[in-house]
């Protein structure tokens with residue numbers, strides 16, 4: 723088997739003296755995977771993503787991305803596209819959609835080189851792909867939340883990543899637009915890009931991905947969605963009685979009615 727694109731061995735992450743946000747996580751993600759990361763609020767999903775990207779250092783254990791420590795990736799860092807959960811942009815800064823997407827190209831060409839024809843073509847192509855080309859000259863501050871999310875996906879795609887990491891990319895995005903985003907990610911996956919996506923949209927996302935990781939401080943399960951998403955995994959993960967009912971090949975989750983009454 724080829725080397726995994728991302729590998730975590732006995733990874734524990736602590737913030738100060740708090741109980742660990744992640745504890746003894748082992749995870750091996752093969753190149754070409756389309757993986758969903760599920761888990762309740764505070765489960766450590768963003769922590770996992772930030773550790774993979776080298777934005778935080780694990781307290782214990784080892785992480786390898788493309789076979790290297792995340793902080794020693796060097797030029798390989800350009801092969802990673804990242805759509806963070808909370809977008810760190812100053813919305814009062816008057817920047818147009820096209821410029822935001824071009825920021826993704828600067829990751830490739832360096833900050834001090836001017837973008838060329840090919841860069842502009844790629845920016846145009848990815849804007850069309852995520853359906854924001856008609857917004858190209860609008861200011862980012864003037865967009866709706868869902869439109870803005872798609873612009874940040876375009877920015878990540880403009881880097882032409884080998885590994886795309888998205889942390890809850892459909893927050894504030896309507897059902898139809900979420901589905902079109904998942905379809906787009908599925909196309910990228912078919913082109914060979916490895917996609918890791920944190921999501922709360924268990925039922926729908928499970929239709930698209932080929933792997934699921936359930937996290938709640940620890941990895942509770944990892945495997946194909948139809949195998950992993952069992953009642954007991956979900957109960958462990960959410961600490962409540964959840965049940966799945968099967969609709970075609972896809973499991974859908976509902977929380978047992980008595981849980982609502984507590």
Ligand SMILES: Nc1ncnc2c1ncn2[C@@H]1O[C@H](COP(=O)(O)OP(=O)(O)OP(=O)(O)O)[C@@H](O)[C@H]1O
Nearest residue numbers: 737740743761762763764765766767768769770807
């Ligand atoms: N910078 C930080 N300093 C201290 N504690 C933190 C920090 N970031 C996260 N935590 C804590 O670590 C735990 C995991 O947080 P994390 O953001 O990884 O959860 P998450 O699974 O992404 O949750 P959500 O679904 O709400 O995004 C939480 O208890 C959180 O309060």
Ligand SMILES: [Mg+2]
Nearest residue numbers: 767768769807
């Ligand atoms: Mg998070």
